[in-house]
Amino acid sequence: MKKLFSLLLAVLMLLAVLMLSACLVGCVQSGNTPGNNSETTPGGDPGTTPGEPAGGVAQELTVCTGPDPETIDPALNSSVDGAIMLSNAFSGLYQWHTNEDGTQTIIADCAQEVVKPTQLDDGTYQYVITLKEGLKWSDGTELKASDFTYSWNRAVDPNTLSDYQYIFDVIAGYSDTTPELAIEADDAARTITIVTSALCPYFDQLMAFPTYFPVRKDIVEANPDDWTFSADTYVSNGAFKMAEWTVGDKIVFVRNENYWNAANVKLDKLTFALSSDDDAIFANFENGTYQYTTTVPISQIPVLKNDPNRMNVDFFIGDYSGTYFLQFNVEQSFKPGIGNVSDDPAAWTDWTPAQNAEVRHALGLLIDRNYIVDSITQGGQLPAYGFVPAGMDDGTGTEFRAKAEKWWSVDPADKEANVAEALDILKKYYTFDEATGTFTDFPVFEYSVNPTSGNIAMCAAIQDMWDDYGITVSVDQRDWAVIQTALSNGDFTMSRLGWIADYIDPITFLEIYVAASGNNHPRLGKDGAVGSAAVYGNGSQTWNEAYEQLITTIKTSSDMQARADAMYQAEKALMDTYAVIPIYYYTNPYLAKTNVKDFLYSPLGFVYFRTAYIEG
Known part of the structure; x- marks a missing residue:
């Protein structure tokens, strides 16, 4: 694979064409020697x-x-x-x-x-x-x-x-x-x-x-x-x-x-x-x-980690409260047989945003996060199973991730079960060739990435994981400043991103997906256009109406338990769209x-x- x-x-690793990682804002660790700065x-x-x-x-x-x-x-x-x-x-x-x-x-x-x-x-x-x-x-x-x-x-x-x-x-x-x-x-x-x-x-x-x-x-x-x-x-x-x-x-x-x-x-x-x-x-x-x-170039991390003259001397792996993830532009349809994903209205004929979300869920299940953190990043990162990172308190003394839902298992023993679940979802919509074990009509889509050693290696690995099942991804490689502008303009289909805490509270990861947020790159709830999560709804409210009601509760409640309950509901509402696919929780080399x-x-x-x- x-x-x-x-x-x-x-x-x-041989040519060391390795470039700087960039992400959006936040996180923890002081100075040169822990506790000495x-x-x-x-x-x-x-x-x-x-x-x-x-x-x-x-x-x-x-x-x-x-x-x-x-x-x-x-x-x-x-x-x-x-x-x-x-x-x-x-x-x-x-x-x-x-x-x-x-x-x-x-x-x-x-x-x-x-x-x-x-x-x-x-x-x-x-x-x-x-x-x-x-x-x-x-x-x-x-x-x-x-x-x-x-x-x-x-x-x-x-x-x-x-x-x-x-x-x-x-x-x-x-x-x-x-x-x-x-x-x-x-x-x-x-x-x-x-x-x-x-x-x-x-x-x-x-x-x-x-x-x-x-x-x-x-x-x-x-x-x-x-x-x-x-x-x-x-x-x-x-x-x-x-x-x-x-x-x-x-x-x-x-x-x-x-x-x-x-x-x-x-x-x-x-x-x-x-x-x-x-x-x-x-x-x-x-x-x-x-x-x-x-x-730090990813090829150097295992070398530095294993050198007692470098580790915790001039090389450090600090804590970092953030999540590395893939994000999808929800306006782009994954309708079977259209060749390339598209936001054209015709691509939404007989295809719904809910089906699009199921497809994104399956794509997330096919990613082997343990392989990524063990063989690519190698900096003590943890495989992610929700959007809010590990280590954050919910305001009541409870660690958020300990109580929150998991959207897939990150137990290595469950790898094959994740793949089986993904294939069951995709077989409902796409033609599967049993002889080759691949889908024949899954539309091609772009993976936008700024060129860093970690991002390039990650992109190649995920491409490989999807390619095993006939899912083809083309790489859209752009400089970081250009990527930021493209994300703000909705000029992408799928992109990598990192979000680091702006302050130490789970709401900093949830509030970015309100409709008015400039950091809401997937366009969740924006404009009410075809494919937008604005049309998912719960019967009486659109998705963004329900989501923003939860965010308002979180922002205005002085009852810490009620506030925490609303944060758990908000993360579930976000993750159920699968517009964001968390990959790992950051550390900071x-x-x-x-x-x-x-x-x-x-x-x-x-x-x-x-x-x-x-x-x-």
């Missing part, structure tokens, strides 16, 4: 002052987190690599912090303190957050409370086209069409008043999330399309400010002397090398050109030189270098 994959993987707070100087080398070493760090980002506008970014850059250039009201025992928590950033909400008479909750005194933008101008409220209103404005518009829906007055957020700035008092519709268990994490970062109105509105591309206009408020962006080569940041905690920023220069070739990235790490990388100290890895996968330094 794995003949095609085996050949391709051998070629990949707590963030420096004021007064916690590691032995050097800005501009002075530690032990004679220049405080300049070069990292590689991916190629040119699609955007580094806080309102528009939706990728981890872009978020890492944003998290070093901007500061939110709150920030992630690593405690001495290695645990992570939220502390104040631009705010004076992390505040508790007050319940109002109407059952809503009010937060009054006061900014620190003397906050400034990187160009030295005053940073005001109204800069935050302007930025949030801009992000929810439908004209901004933010993929993350929906992440403000915990704030009263949110609407995806006519939002009027219940937020108010008092610049004289330096306060921001926020009213939420219900008690939000992850509110503090949102205040540290990049979409909630401030941008400056005069800068953005003077050059709305291009302000992020030039150091002259990329005005920020974080530990570093942009000095240079050479497309295809590097983005250089330097220490921001106007950052509120500049006295504890040790690095003078932070360079993001831009590359999607993970073989070249690895070579540059090995020769010392790069000191930190978020990608990364490389960090031993002399790079005190960087912080947040529970969302964002790496902060605001307190990092190079040890001499």
Whole structure:
């Protein structure tokens, strides 16, 4: 079965044409040595002052987190690599912090303190957050409370086209069409008043999330399309400010002397090398050109894991709260005998969205997830049997996956049973040649993938698994930024994707499939068009009406058990469409030189270098 994959993987390993993995945002693991990279707070100087080398070493760090980002506008970014850059250039009201025992928590950033909400008479909750005194933008101008409220209103404005518009829906007055957020700035008092519709268990994490970062109105509105591309206009408020962006080569940041905690920023220069070739990235790490990388070629992972001089020395496999999955454009029909999948109305004649979902289910059953994690990724990933990843609490003290349904078995002993179930489904609709064991009229469809070592190997393996049964997949290989645009436009049939938690709560994996979400790439419930899950229904409601009712319950309920019950129902509603086919739950292999100290890895996968330094 794995003949095609085996050949391709051998070629990949021999030629090392291996490129960077990219996914959409979030996850967990701190620093260089687990438990040894707590963030420096004021007064916690590691032995050097800005501009002075530690032990004679220049405080300049070069990292590689991916190629040119699609955007580094806080309102528009939706990728981890872009978020890492944003998290070093901007500061939110709150920030992630690593405690001495290695645990992570939220502390104040631009705010004076992390505040508790007050319940109002109407059952809503009010937060009054006061900014620190003397906050400034990187160009030295005053940073005001109204800069935050302007930025949030801009992000929810439908004209901004933010993929993350929906992440403000915990704030009263949110609407995806006519939002009027219940937020108010008092610049004289330096306060921001926020009213939420219900008690939000992850509110503090949102205040540290990049979409909630401030941008400056005069800068953005003077050059709305291009302000992020030039150091002259990329005005920020974080530990570093942009000095240079050479497309295809590097983005250089330097220490921001106007950052509120500049006295504890040790690095003078932070360079993001831009590359999607993970073989070249690895070579540059090995020769010392790069000191930190978020990608490791899959051919190197077993070598590094088994080398005691590398594993947990400069190579790490961190926890990562995310899911790698395949997603289908539900507008594309898999009707038998049409040659190629199609969204043409004729392709839906005598063929229903429910039948399409059954076919996607069967395709998922034919994938051997244990083979993928054991023989391809090899980084401790777990085979996936639902969309929300393992390790997340449902808010009641119960691990979500322990209670949630399983949509197929990942027990290796059940592999043949999964295949038998898949074939039973497909034989209802497609012609099966018993002599060859293949289907003869299954339509050809495209598999869109950004070219990385892991993605290419995964694509080849899955192609092989389906090809054994006469299911032909053509590969649509495009760069990561191009793939992101294509997904947003619905320009795909099936694509790989990774989703990493935006905050530590299962709803971060479920809310992305509301109709208004820019991250709802399968187009579930969008437009009510033929093939859309909007037409599945439950008799009295369309699919998206029922789904969004569940999401609303989750977002507005202060009863944690009722909220958890709605999350289980929402995942079932999503998975029953089989528009998403989870493959595995992420881990995070990364490389960090031993002399790079005190960087912080947040529970969302964002790496902060605001307190990092190079040890001499």
